[in-house]
Amino acid sequence: MNNQDLQQQLLEAFKTESEERIASMFLNLTALEKSTDTKNRDKMLEIVYREAHSLKGAARSVNIIPVETLCQEIEALFSKLKEEKVTFTPTLFDTLHHAVGVIEKYLSTPESERHTVEATIGELTDTLSVYKQPENGSKSPGPETQQTNETPIDLEQNSIVEAPAQAPAPAHPPASETPEIVKPVENAGPSRLTKKSPSRSWFADTVRISTAKLDSLLLKAEELITLKQILNQHLNQIQDTRNFIKKWKKNSEKSKKELREIRLQLDNNSLLDHFFQLYDINHTQIEETDSKINDLSTSVEQSNRLLGGMVDDLLDEMKKTSLLPFSTLFSILPRMVRDIARDLGKDVDLELSGGDIEIDKRILEGLKDPLIHLIRNAIDHGIEMPDTRKLKQKSPWGKIRLTVSQPENNKVEITLSDDGKGIDVNAIRKKAIKSGLLSDTQADELTDDEAISLIFQSGISTSPLITEISGRGLGMAIVQEHVENLSGLIFISTEPENSTTFKIELPVSLATFQGIIVSAAGHDYILPVAHIEHTIRIDPGEIKTVENKSIISINGQPVSLIALSDILGLPHQPLPDIKSKKFTLLVVILGSGEKRIACIVDTVTNEQDVLVKSLGKQLLRIPNISGATILGNGQVVPILNVNDLISTSSGKSISLAMGKKIDMKKKEIQKSVLIVEDSFTSRTLLKNILESSNYKVTTAIDGEDGFQQLKRGNYDAVISDIEMPKMNGFELTRKIRETETLAEKPVVLVTSLDSREDREKGIDVGADAYIVKSSFDQSNLLEVLKKLV
Numbered sequence: 001m002n003n004q005d006l007q008q009q010l011l012e013a014f015k016t017e018s019e020e021r022i023a024s025m026f027l028n029l030t031a032l033e034k035s036t037d038t039k040n041r042d043k044m045l046e047i048v049y050r051e052a053h054s055l056k057g058a059a060r061s062v063n064i065i066p067v068e069t070l071c072q073e074i075e076a077l078f079s080k081l082k083e084e085k086v087t088f089t090p091t092l093f094d095t096l097h098h099a100v101g102v103i104e105k106y107l108s109t110p111e112s113e114r115h116t117v118e119a120t121i122g123e124l125t126d127t128l129s130v131y132k133q134p135e136n137g138s139k140s141p142g143p144e145t146q147q148t149n150e151t152p153i154d155l156e157q158n159s160i161v162e163a164p165a166q167a168p169a170p171a172h173p174p175a176s177e178t179p180e181i182v183k184p185v186e187n188a189g190p191s192r193l194t195k196k197s198p199s200r201s202w203f204a205d206t207v208r209i210s211t212a213k214l215d216s217l218l219l220k221a222e223e224l225i226t227l228k229q230i231l232n233q234h235l236n237q238i239q240d241t242r243n244f245i246k247k248w249k250k251n252s253e254k255s256k257k258e259l260r261e262i263r264l265q266l267d268n269n270s271l272l273d274h275f276f277q278l279y280d281i282n283h284t285q286i287e288e289t290d291s292k293i294n295d296l297s298t299s300v301e302q303s304n305r306l307l308g309g310m311v312d313d314l315l316d317e318m319k320k321t322s323l324l325p326f327s328t329l330f331s332i333l334p335r336m337v338r339d340i341a342r343d344l345g346k347d348v349d350l351e352l353s354g355g356d357i358e359i360d361k362r363i364l365e366g367l368k369d370p371l372i373h374l375i376r377n378a379i380d381h382g383i384e385m386p387d388t389r390k391l392k393q394k395s396p397w398g399k400i401r402l403t404v405s406q407p408e409n410n411k412v413e414i415t416l417s418d419d420g421k422g423i424d425v426n427a428i429r430k431k432a433i434k435s436g437l438l439s440d441t442q443a444d445e446l447t448d449d450e451a452i453s454l455i456f457q458s459g460i461s462t463s464p465l466i467t468e469i470s471g472r473g474l475g476m477a478i479v480q481e482h483v484e485n486l487s488g489l490i491f492i493s494t495e496p497e498n499s500t501t502f503k504i505e506l507p508v509s510l511a512t513f514q515g516i517i518v519s520a521a522g523h524d525y526i527l528p529v530a531h532i533e534h535t536i537r538i539d540p541g542e543i544k545t546v547e548n549k550s551i552i553s554i555n556g557q558p559v560s561l562i563a564l565s566d567i568l569g570l571p572h573q574p575l576p577d578i579k580s581k582k583f584t585l586l587v588v589i590l591g592s593g594e595k596r597i598a599c600i601v602d603t604v605t606n607e608q609d610v611l612v613k614s615l616g617k618q619l620l621r622i623p624n625i626s627g628a629t630i631l632g633n634g635q636v637v638p639i640l641n642v643n644d645l646i647s648t649s650s651g652k653s654i655s656l657a658m659g660k661k662i663d664m665k666k667k668e669i670q671k672s673v674l675i676v677e678d679s680f681t682s683r684t685l686l687k688n689i690l691e692s693s694n695y696k697v698t699t700a701i702d703g704e705d706g707f708q709q710l711k712r713g714n715y716d717a718v719i720s721d722i723e724m725p726k727m728n729g730f731e732l733t734r735k736i737r738e739t740e741t742l743a744e745k746p747v748v749l750v751t752s753l754d755s756r757e758d759r760e761k762g763i764d765v766g767a768d769a770y771i772v773k774s775s776f777d778q779s780n781l782l783e784v785l786k787k788l789v
Helices: 003-034 038-061 065-082 090-108 115-131 211-265 270-321 333-344 361-382 386-391 425-434 440-445 448-456 475-485 642-649 680-691 703-712 729-738 756-765 778-788
Strands: 194-196 202-204 323-325 347-353 358-360 397-408 411-418 489-495 499-507 512-520 523-528 532-538 544-546 549-554 557-563 585-592 595-601 603-611 625-630 636-640 672-676 696-700 717-720 747-751 769-772
Touching: 003 038, 003 090, 003 333, 038 065, 065 090, 065 115, 090 115, 211 270, 211 603, 270 323, 323 361, 333 347, 333 361, 333 397, 358 361, 361 397, 361 411, 361 475, 361 499, 425 440, 425 448, 448 475, 448 489, 475 489, 475 642, 512 595, 532 549, 549 595, 585 603, 585 642, 595 642, 603 625, 636 642, 672 680, 672 703, 680 696, 680 778, 696 703, 703 717, 703 729, 717 729, 717 778, 729 747, 729 756, 747 778, 756 769, 769 778
Parallel strands: 347 397, 523 636, 557 595, 672 696, 672 717, 717 747, 747 769
Antiparallel strands: 194 202, 323 358, 397 411, 411 499, 489 499, 512 523, 512 603, 532 585, 544 549, 549 557, 585 595, 625 636
């Protein structure tokens, strides 16, 4: 290996190590800031000190000097903090969080662009130097006087390994002595779990392997399921042959007995004797064949059990290599909670438990965004402002608890709860009525649990203001979709003014699942057993029509009925007139969370283990299809996405006599929007975005012009800047709300003002959404408008 290859491998090893050490620093800084226990604070202080020290040495070994310099200052400052020559302040915590964030940003920036971050590193270095200056004015120890631990390079493994600690500070205490809420994360990477033997030779008790290699090995192990299914099919064929031979033998014995009786009735005949002799030989051969096929069947059956057990054991062990503890996801959450809470002016404490429970890394990766969204919602929607909490006799610090448990070997439960204001059920009902999702009567008939589940519908949100954090009413629908795509379920409960709790149930692994084979229009498909509630036969007379939709009654509840072939857009023979012939329909009841549909299928066959195969990048997202599997006979069968099936079935009805279909979709009506913006450039940009999305757009040059146009015209929504001459956006919004004929008009403020005070003022004057230009994304604006109009 040449020096360039070695350096590249060292940089890759450093990248992994730095990510783990930075995550540990963030986690322990956040815990240190909240902890009041002196013993725990000392432990966490020691961890951050050692992480900065180790990261400094690792950066030096790969010649990343800016990171080394900044880590040197952090290490020196923590040395002073340990000696109690410097005390923590909120400003110091902010500076330290910023410093670690800058290190993270520098390392994630392409090397050619890192110079843009170096100036910030220089400023932070100067700032930290000021913090650690002793009161007597003497200089703190420089890099040349600090005790160092060079990070040795294991040339055999071409990776960075950690030498035995030589820092003067006491050894880090066992993790078990620290409560899990502030559990330190130290030396998380397996490549650093190394020891030095008495002979001074290095060895590693763990090996770092790329996830791509592990994924490849797991895939090959999963392929053995197909081999297991093929062998099982061969066994079935042998057993069919054995049954055929048994039947043949039985018929032969019957014929032999009848022939013997015939022979006794006839005179002796040498030709007849010869015939019976040949028949005996043939019957003996049948018996021998029967015996051999029985032996073969028994042998194959034993081999099938043995191979099946070996495949299952191997797959179970391989699955374990793809499992990651929830702590890998937990590590990013305290910092995120701290940043969002501070931005909103709230105090929030995050409690984590169950971090040692492991789950398929593919599920963990897919869970990251939904979980972050739920936590952001809890902070923004649920947890009240400190003053409000005090008035309610609550602690000014809101609390969010994230708990992971494993009630069954193949299932994980995640519970996320907050002690905030809960969900306003009546507000959800009103929002559903306003959005046209329900009528007044339908909303009144809903139970509280049914009303709460409406937040999973797109466009339903109880937030008084739409911001880049929340309020669009799209997030919860996406959360549910992501969870269901991971073969999971999500549930919600709330106690007004006290708490909201989300519970997510997920499988431990995505590799295999139980499925049944169904057919529609001559094609076979796999449906996950987890989403199948019932398989029934119905009489066509049981089908009712409500608002042009076909429904059947299941346990007293109406369920939409649709042919699977119609959902998938497949050609099929229309159902005969229900009065012309007596027949039954085979129906599968599918459920996903609170949503259900009844699908008409042609056949339902056996249940079996299903190995999920990706369709490749070219077919990354196909409606109604989540993947494919290969049956034992080599047939490729698509796996159906139940959540998609339910969504696609909306607005469709089954085909009855003469193949008549009813289209439930309504023709879209062009919406009209007034843009109030004094900047010609911004006005033109917004106008082009909306017109390209089929909105009819009118513009106004300031608030006064906009208000006059509103009184003359008819607009579905108003998009306004805030800082404008004559009448600003706040004043315009207030006047709209004070005018009876305009009071219900949706108003979206798009502005460069991003302070918490400005957002609160937007709520006070009655704005429906608040979008900051610095984080402007046209898709966000279009989503907001779609929700409001």
